[in-house]
Amino acid sequence: MILDGKCPTGPIEKSWDKHRFDLKLVNPSNKRKYNIIMVGTGLAGAAAAASLGELGYNVQAFCYQDSPRRAHSIAAQGGINAAKNYPSDGDSILRLMYDTIKGGDFRAREADVWRLSQVSNNIIDQCVAQGVPFARDYAGYLDNRSFGGAQVSRTFYSRGLTGQQLLLGAYSALSRQIKAGTVTMHTRREMLDLVVVDGVAKGITVRNLVSGELESYAADAVCLATGGYVNVFYLSTNAKGCSVTANWKAAKKGAFFANPCYTQIHPTCIPQAGEYQSKLTLMSESLRNDGRIWVPKKKEDVGKLPAEIADADRDYYLERKYPSFGNLAPRDISSRSAKEACDAGLGVGPGGRGVYLDFADSIKRLSEDTIRERYGNLFEMYEKITDENGYKRPMRIYPAPHYAMGGLWVDYNLMSNIPGLFVLGEANFSVHGANRLGASALMQGLSDGYFVIPYTIGGYLVTVKPGAVTADHPEFKKSVDDVKATNNKFLSINGKKTVTEFHRELGKVMWNNVGMARSKESLTEAIKVIPQIRDEFWKNVKVSGTGAELNQQLENAGRVADFLEFGELLARDAMHREESCGGHFRVEHQLPDGEAMRNDADFSYVGAWEYKGNDKEPELHKEPLKFETIHLAVRSYK
Amino acid sequence: MSDHKTMTLTLIVWRQKNANDPGKFATYTATNITEHHSFLEMLDCVNEDLILAGKEPIVFDHDCREGICGMCSQVINGAPHGGQDRTTVCQLHMRKFKDGDTIYIEPWRARAFPIIRDLIVDRAALDTIIQAGGYTSCHTGGVPDGNAVLIPKPIAEEATDAAECIGCGACVAGCPNGAAMLFTGAKVSQLALLPQGKAEAVARVKNMTAAMAECGFGNCSNHYECQAACPKGINVKFIARMNREFLKAQFA
Ligand SMILES: Cc1cc2nc3c(=O)[nH]c(=O)nc-3n(C[C@H](O)[C@H](O)[C@H](O)COP(=O)(O)OP(=O)(O)OC[C@H]3O[C@@H](n4cnc5c(N)ncnc54)[C@H](O)[C@@H]3O)c2cc1C
Numbered sequence: 001m002i003l004d005g006k007c008p009t010g011p012i013e014k015s016w017d018k019h020r021f022d023l024k025l026v027n028p029s030n031k032r033k034y035n036i037i038m039v040g041t042g043l044a045g046a047a048a049a050a051s052l053g054e055l056g057y058n059v060q061a062f063c064y065q066d067s068p069r070r071a072h073s074i075a076a077q078g079g080i081n082a083a084k085n086y087p088s089d090g091d092s093i094l095r096l097m098y099d100t101i102k103g104g105d106f107r108a109r110e111a112d113v114w115r116l117s118q119v120s121n122n123i124i125d126q127c128v129a130q131g132v133p134f135a136r137d138y139a140g141y142l143d144n145r146s147f148g149g150a151q152v153s154r155t156f157y158s159r160g161l162t163g164q165q166l167l168l169g170a171y172s173a174l175s176r177q178i179k180a181g182t183v184t185m186h187t188r189r190e191m192l193d194l195v196v197v198d199g200v201a202k203g204i205t206v207r208n209l210v211s212g213e214l215e216s217y218a219a220d221a222v223c224l225a226t227g228g229y230v231n232v233f234y235l236s237t238n239a240k241g242c243s244v245t246a247n248w249k250a251a252k253k254g255a256f257f258a259n260p261c262y263t264q265i266h267p268t269c270i271p272q273a274g275e276y277q278s279k280l281t282l283m284s285e286s287l288r289n290d291g292r293i294w295v296p297k298k299k300e301d302v303g304k305l306p307a308e309i310a311d312a313d314r315d316y317y318l319e320r321k322y323p324s325f326g327n328l329a330p331r332d333i334s335s336r337s338a339k340e341a342c343d344a345g346l347g348v349g350p351g352g353r354g355v356y357l358d359f360a361d362s363i364k365r366l367s368e369d370t371i372r373e374r375y376g377n378l379f380e381m382y383e384k385i386t387d388e389n390g391y392k393r394p395m396r397i398y399p400a401p402h403y404a405m406g407g408l409w410v411d412y413n414l415m416s417n418i419p420g421l422f423v424l425g426e427a428n429f430s431v432h433g434a435n436r437l438g439a440s441a442l443m444q445g446l447s448d449g450y451f452v453i454p455y456t457i458g459g460y461l462v463t464v465k466p467g468a469v470t471a472d473h474p475e476f477k478k479s480v481d482d483v484k485a486t487n488n489k490f491l492s493i494n495g496k497k498t499v500t501e502f503h504r505e506l507g508k509v510m511w512n513n514v515g516m517a518r519s520k521e522s523l524t525e526a527i528k529v530i531p532q533i534r535d536e537f538w539k540n541v542k543v544s545g546t547g548a549e550l551n552q553q554l555e556n557a558g559r560v561a562d563f564l565e566f567g568e569l570l571a572r573d574a575m576h577r578e579e580s581c582g583g584h585f586r587v588e589h590q591l592p593d594g595e596a597m598r599n600d601a602d603f604s605y606v607g608a609w610e611y612k613g614n615d616k617e618p619e620l621h622k623e624p625l626k627f628e629t630i631h632l633a634v635r636s637y638k
Numbered sequence: 639m640s641d642h643k644t645m646t647l648t649l650i651v652w653r654q655k656n657a658n659d660p661g662k663f664a665t666y667t668a669t670n671i672t673e674h675h676s677f678l679e680m681l682d683c684v685n686e687d688l689i690l691a692g693k694e695p696i697v698f699d700h701d702c703r704e705g706i707c708g709m710c711s712q713v714i715n716g717a718p719h720g721g722q723d724r725t726t727v728c729q730l731h732m733r734k735f736k737d738g739d740t741i742y743i744e745p746w747r748a749r750a751f752p753i754i755r756d757l758i759v760d761r762a763a764l765d766t767i768i769q770a771g772g773y774t775s776c777h778t779g780g781v782p783d784g785n786a787v788l789i790p791k792p793i794a795e796e797a798t799d800a801a802e803c804i805g806c807g808a809c810v811a812g813c814p815n816g817a818a819m820l821f822t823g824a825k826v827s828q829l830a831l832l833p834q835g836k837a838e839a840v841a842r843v844k845n846m847t848a849a850m851a852e853c854g855f856g857n858c859s860n861h862y863e864c865q866a867a868c869p870k871g872i873n874v875k876f877i878a879r880m881n882r883e884f885l886k887a888q889f890a
């Protein structure tokens with residue numbers, strides 16, 4: 001099937017305004033008759049739930065944590081982009097769009113990216129009005145910093161806590177609507193199924209994580225804002241509870257999964273210390289503004305103290321290879337370069353898995369106090385984990401899985417191919433193409449939540465009769481029975497391995513075979529091994545306790561079972577995409593200098609997969625990509 | 639790193655099946671722990687052993703494991719989050735302990751935080767306080783340009799100091815009265831400092847302090863245990879500021 005993103009036509013500058021005008025409006029007095037389900041209350045979901053509630057819709061919101069304030073958006077450190085051009089350094093909506101399309105290696109839709117760039121400025125205004133304490137200069141104006149992949153300074157930030165401050169802003173707007181009664185918040189609930197009635201999304205099945213009860217909720221539209229899936233690698237910068245479950249359950253009900261192989265490996269994370277490690281911690285790449293990345297030039301130096309290695313014996317490899325972007329080269333390039341250096345035996349620290357990030361020059365140039373003011377909390381975090389002082393000796397960093405560009409396929413209105421199912425934030429695939437630039441995910445989440453869905457969902461709702469399906473429809477009972485059967489199965493296996501052991505095993509396969517560099521051999525291996533792990537899981541996993549109580553093992557078993565299915569799809573997508581682009585690097589497809597080699601003639605499309613059953617091959621659907629405003633070009637950061 | 643010495647520890651952990659169960663302490667042994675394990679990774683290891691032995695693992699709240707979501711919540715040897723300066727449980731590392739140590743692990747204990755199971759408590763009351771007024775009533779869209787109102791850097795910085803609160807509730811757990819003054823004071827102060835929050839300052843402080851009392855939090859008697867327990871170093875001066883805001887509100 002050829003998919004249609006239903007993007008507006010005509011001049012790009014007018015596209016969103018025109019589309020908004022063309023969308024039908026829901027009569028204000030009718031809005032309260034419509035029920036909307038919002039699964040996930042991170043940046044995207046909280047912003048959307050608050051805005052929809054304020055418009056007068058009835059919103060039922062869900063999250064698995066004990067409060068919406070704890071969604072993993074909270075962990076974003078570095079900042080949020082906007083095309084304000086406050087520093088007058090040549091920024092504009094078009095330039096932000098250009099950087100995003102180019103950064104995504106020409107694998108995103110132009111219209112969506114234009115819209116994102118256009119509303120980026122409203123986001124900053126909105127957050128300021130909420131009391132988000134962005135960094136200011138001494139005159140009281142908003143301050144900016146630079147981020148990877150851009151030559152202008154367009155990143156707004158609040159210390160190293162930007163995600164926290166933006167999420168608390170959205171959470172406060174959400175809290176106001178909860179108080180007003182327009183949004184009902186259901187915490188400690190996990191969505192375990194999507195209910196589809198006559199081909200239309202009409203509700204969800206959730207597990208109450210405290211009582212263990214399965215609950216049904218019906219609505220006129222269902223929105224998923226459930227975040228990303230890189231915990232498929234086991235070790236990642238995501239929170240422990242982040243999963244693909246909500247998305248995968250929707251995919252199994254017919255929603256297409258787009259570009260799952262586009263995953264981002266973040267260059268500046270704290271290296272793994274041991275086998276028992278449960279997660280990896282990222283340090284904002286804003287550190288690359290003032291830190292210089294290097295490895296020893298000679299293998300015999302890797303064991304030395306960094307201070308003992310003379311400047312001439314250090315390879316500042318990003319500055320050497322990419323003189324115009326230097327340490328600010330985009331993430332995929334930085335990560336791959338670090339891996340190459342370590343694979344060449346030049347890595348430092350435990351297992352040779354690390355490169356130096358050195359602040360000595362900046363401290364000399366600016367003073368330790370200035371560096372502390374800019375990044376104090378990151379240095380503190382580094383010291384807590386490693387017991388090393390980053391002011392005194394260079395930090396050690398290594399790439400880690402971080403962000404999912406892929407996600408459920410959506411059209412320009414953020415609606416999936418299942419009518420009534422909308423997908424927001426990291427959970428959808430829409431704007432980042434094959435690689436996301438720094439400080440652009442927060443922007444996307446808030447754009448989707450505050451400024452896109454409140455308009456586009458109305459265009460859908462006017463076509464449906466409110467309350468046409470209620471939770472006593474037989475499909476809800478069937479869904480609850482299915483979920484119950486799966487949970488009972490987990491509890492009855494009584495095998496010999498824990499859920500975590502299986503997750504680790506899957507993670508190793510994903511990291512080694514489907515990680516930063518992928519090849520036909522490694523992917524063939526992954527596609528063979530993952531089903532074997534899955535089979536063993538269903539025979540040999542051990543989950544104790546019962547379903548009718550708080551049971552973290554059971555929660556985890558469900559998430560890992562989904563990763564075990566989804567991981568295979570990710571590998572298949574990577575296998576089919578015979579090119580390198582952004583976060584997807586196929587060793588067979590590289591330029592002589594090791595840069596990614598795209599294949600625009602054959603792969604300039606969104607690959608959206610339809611689930612066909614667990615042991616059947618998924619079916620690929622394509623949405624061709626057209627580039628009319630930004631011309632296809634080889635991405636170069638030299 | 640495998641070349642490191644390992645530790646064996648005795649854990650005395652609060653186990654409670656549900657809200658109605660009286661609960662009791664149980665003793666476990668943690669083996670093969672290195673100084674690089676985080677505290678939660680140490681508990682993960684104990685739990686893996688318990689699961690394989692067919693016993694119920696210890697349940698505890700956690701998510702980000704990097705000190706920012708505010709989900710983790712354990713009292714370790716009597717100190718919320720373990721008592722290391724500006725550190726959440728999830729950031730605490732085992733290098734702070736010695737081979738052979740005995741460690742007591744308990745949930746937050748406060749009237750406003752009923753225990754759900756083992757180390758997990760219900761902190762919904764903190765959300766209720768925010769819902770009472772921890773926001774500015776701006777609409778989505780229709781707000782002025784971000785630079786329309788200038789905010790001097792020191793003010794923005796002080797507001798950020800207050801805004802760093804992660805809503806973990808350690809201040810409540812550390813307070814002999816189970817008060818939520820530091821948590822509430824931080825939000826009231828952040829919004830009172832910023833021009834955007836001034837319009838509703840009077841109603842906000844009244845409503846949020848009223849919600850605090852309704853939720854069963856205690857009163858403040860200036861013990862300052864909250865600041866000592868706070869993993870984000872939220873300063874008690876924000877309690878003083880809230881008190882000033884409250885007084886002002888009485889005359890407004
Ligand atoms: C460490 C780190 C640093 C980052 N730094 C930056 C940065 O500086 N700039 C930037 O732009 N981006 C950054 N990012 C990326 C960005 O933070 C995320 O992409 C973005 O915040 C995702 O927001 P979201 O609302 O889509 O999802 P999330 O914030 O992850 O929210 C997901 C929500 O869904 C809920 N949920 C999930 N599954 C279920 C289920 N089955 N049932 C019920 N509820 C469910 C969760 O409870 C949560 O409420 C960073 C990411 C990480 C991990």
Ligand code: SF4
Binds near residue numbers: 806808810821869872
């Ligand atoms: S004030 Fe400190 S201790 Fe209290 S909730 Fe906030 S971060 Fe936690």
Ligand code: FES
Binds near residue numbers: 700729
């Ligand atoms: S788990 Fe998030 S703060 Fe500890």
